[in-house]
Amino acid sequence: MLKPVYELENVTLYYKKGKFKANDDISLTIYQGEIIGILGPNGAGKTTLIKQMIGQLAPTRGSVKFRGYEVSRHVKDVIQQIAYYSQETFALSFLKTKEALYFTGRLKGLSKKEAKQQTDAILQRLGMYEYRDKILSKLSGGQRRLISFGTTLIGQASVMILDEPTNELDPLKRKLVWDIIRELNQKGTTIILVTHNILEAEKVVHRVAVVDHGKLLALDHIENLKKRVDQRMRVEIYAQEAAVQKIRDRLKAFGNVEIVEDAKLTMALEKSAVRTVIDIIQDESLNINQYSLLPPSLEDVYSMLQKQRGGE
Amino acid sequence: MRTMNVFTQFFVELVILFRIQIAIVRHQLLWIIAMSAIFPIVTLIFMEFLLGETNPEQLARLIIGNMIFSILLMGMNILGQDISYQKFGGYFTYYSSLPIRKMNFILSLLFYGILTSSPSFIIVFTLGQRIYGVDLHFEWLLLPISFLAIFSVVGIGVLMGFLSPNPQFTNVVAQFLLMFVTFLTPVMIELKDLPVILQWISYVLPTTYVANVLHSMLTVGWTESTLGEVLILIIFSCASYLLISKKIHWRVQ
Numbered sequence: 001m002l003k004p005v006y007e008l009e010n011v012t013l014y015y016k017k018g019k020f021k022a023n024d025d026i027s028l029t030i031y032q033g034e035i036i037g038i039l040g041p042n043g044a045g046k047t048t049l050i051k052q053m054i055g056q057l058a059p060t061r062g063s064v065k066f067r068g069y070e071v072s073r074h075v076k077d078v079i080q081q082i083a084y085y086s087q088e089t090f091a092l093s094f095l096k097t098k099e100a101l102y103f104t105g106r107l108k109g110l111s112k113k114e115a116k117q118q119t120d121a122i123l124q125r126l127g128m129y130e131y132r133d134k135i136l137s138k139l140s141g142g143q144r145r146l147i148s149f150g151t152t153l154i155g156q157a158s159v160m161i162l163d164e165p166t167n168e169l170d171p172l173k174r175k176l177v178w179d180i181i182r183e184l185n186q187k188g189t190t191i192i193l194v195t196h197n198i199l200e201a202e203k204v205v206h207r208v209a210v211v212d213h214g215k216l217l218a219l220d221h222i223e224n225l226k227k228r229v230d231q232r233m234r235v236e237i238y239a240q241e242a243a244v245q246k247i248r249d250r251l252k253a254f255g256n257v258e259i260v261e262d263a264k265l266t267m268a269l270e271k272s273a274v275r276t277v278i279d280i281i282q283d284e285s286l287n288i289n290q291y292s293l294l295p296p297s298l299e300d301v302y303s304m305l306q307k308q309r310g311g312e
Numbered sequence: 313m314r315t316m317n318v319f320t321q322f323f324v325e326l327v328i329l330f331r332i333q334i335a336i337v338r339h340q341l342l343w344i345i346a347m348s349a350i351f352p353i354v355t356l357i358f359m360e361f362l363l364g365e366t367n368p369e370q371l372a373r374l375i376i377g378n379m380i381f382s383i384l385l386m387g388m389n390i391l392g393q394d395i396s397y398q399k400f401g402g403y404f405t406y407y408s409s410l411p412i413r414k415m416n417f418i419l420s421l422l423f424y425g426i427l428t429s430s431p432s433f434i435i436v437f438t439l440g441q442r443i444y445g446v447d448l449h450f451e452w453l454l455l456p457i458s459f460l461a462i463f464s465v466v467g468i469g470v471l472m473g474f475l476s477p478n479p480q481f482t483n484v485v486a487q488f489l490l491m492f493v494t495f496l497t498p499v500m501i502e503l504k505d506l507p508v509i510l511q512w513i514s515y516v517l518p519t520t521y522v523a524n525v526l527h528s529m530l531t532v533g534w535t536e537s538t539l540g541e542v543l544i545l546i547i548f549s550c551a552s553y554l555l556i557s558k559k560i561h562w563r564v565q
Contacts, residue, residue: 054409058564072564076411079563084409088402092332094339099332106328107410109321135339151406 005159005190006030006053010062013048022048023059024214035181035191037205039198039302045214046194047087050161053192054084080109083157087164090136090148097139097147098123098132101154108155115154122150125180142169149177153184160184163194178204202298210305217305225301233274234294235281237265243287250280256307263289268300325412329420337427348386348432352378356440368446369531375440375448376526377499380519382432383462384493388469389486391425395473396482414562418470418553425466426459433462448530457529457542461522464545467552468518474559498523518548 006029013023022045030036040046051057052064055075064071066078092100098119105115123129126146136144145168152160162181166174182204185191195201201208208225210217218225239247241263248257248265254277257267269277274293281291337344356378398404407417441448472489476482493499496510497519503511514520525541528534 055563056405056408075563079409080411086402086405086409088405091398091403091406094336095332096335099335103328103332104410107325107412109411137339 002031002033004029005032005067006192007065007068008049008053008062009065011049011052011059011064012061013052013057014060015048018060021214023052025062026211026214026216027062028209028216028219030190030192032190033185033188034206035185035193035204037201037208038192038194038211039196039201039208039298040211041196041306044212046211047163048214049211050084050163050192050194054079054082054161081157082159082161083152083155085149085152085160085162085165087167090144090151092151093137093144094135096133096135097128100136100147101150104151105154108157110155118154118156122153125153126150126176142173145169146173146177153180158188159190159192161192161194164196165193166195166197166200174200198299198302199297208298208301210302212306217308218301222298225298226296228301228304231271232268232296232300233271234296234300235267235269235274235277236292236294237267237281237288238290239263239265240287240289247286247288250286251277256303268296268303322413322416325416326419329412329416330423333420333424333427337424340428341431344386344428345431345435347390348382348429349435351385352382352432352436353439355381356436356443371444371446372448372531373502373527375436375444375446376523376530378440379433379436379526380461380499380523381494382436383429383465383522384490384499384519386432387425387429387462387466388472388493389490391428391466391469392472392476392486393479393482395421395470396476396479399474400479408563414557414560417562418556418560421470421556422463422466422553425469426462429462429466433458449533451529451533453534454529457525457538460542460545460549461526464518464522464548464552467549467556470556471552471559474556493517493519518545521545521548 008026008028011023011026012021014020015022024045026049038046038049048057052059053066053071055071055078058072066074066081069077071078090100092103095103101119101122102115105118106112110118120129123132126149128143128146128150131139131143136147139147149162149165152162152165165181166177169177178200181191181193185204193201193205202222205222207219207221209219237247244259244263244265248259251257251265251267254273255267255269257265260266278291278293280286281288356375359374404417437448440446468489472485473482476485496506497514497517498506499519503514503520503524506514521541521544525538525545528538528541
């Protein structure tokens, strides 16, 4: 039987003396050894939820339990067992990279030897060993973020809470971070991932909790969530920039057409409409360079849930 | 992961937090010295022209006044702004998500304040004597007393940084407080020369006792009356520590 790590029951949190509800009646259980993604747009209440899980905020109503203990009453015990990666400015920017990792390890209770060994190993794994004597503030934003992520790895906590770990990273470093997350999970680490990078998260997470306007809109395995939209297909269209608006106008009768880049459009289609839409796309007057027909993705689920919420 | 006993844990935590503060100060050392020393040194030099003929007693007061002014500037004004900026920049999330004690975190902030305030204090002490040719009294007891004096002022800076609703507000309060403290306490002039109402206000400010203690220590050395002033400074330091401890929102209380 799966062991619960976190149990959240009816978690509600008000800000501004009750005027603003940041989390609204959220219930979810996170199990040992899983990677759960908490997805949602900016301001959805994801970070607020996480802050209650690490004891920086207490819910106004409901309870947050870690391994059976109420977090707000056992904060120090909880944070001894978890590692938290924050989106906020890294406090150790004036230290050398090796100092930032070593001191964090010592503050997590490692011996001098352990802290030194883990510092070297993490610097090697992150490809930052040659920068070990550099002051963090002299490195690029992405390198600083990577070292900040490294401070989460030191101490080898059994539960990791990562708030947007790939923000500000270039594609290679993002891949490195996702690879490390996968490796840690294979060794048994429970990972709670807060992100709005749905396409990347889809490749690593087992379950997803979609949060918006403080509410939990969905909680399920990715495959189950995708079933909700499996009567749909995703069409991605690459066209000449000048033609984008015209294409959108021609296709809007079949679903919501989004312009995701200057010359790229995407839309979710009912399977029954696919033939008709492809006929329109192949019309030469629309100046379409390339198109792809794809199975539904987590992004489609996310868009559907958002739309449903908007219609409430 | 933790196998140390509570006392060792406490000590290791404190040492590591202090080492982090030393590393931060090391990186900013030139800036700290420049920021903290320029104004008091320039004041010292210009006072020589402005005051004309002065007696050793006035000169000693002038040097001590500038030493206090330098710790007010760094330990209260700049430290308050720095902490406020760090607080609103989210720097403290890093510390509060680690299994460290709130007490140690506060002590490390106070230590940071002492580290940033001490260079100017020492520079003005050394240069002041050279510029005016005055020999101030020195005994080893001066070191812990100077430390206590700085600590009591640093407490105000830390408190101000944490209490302010935003960094802009901290800037305004810091400027106002610097002026207020400089003019309403016997930093540059003797307490008895202030109007009575200002004398009463002076009694509630730690800088009054800092000025008295340092003046006494640097002119005649330790006397029985110094003990009373030192005790008051200890009370101020403890009170500011307790206030900071209460006001810092450190995890769920």
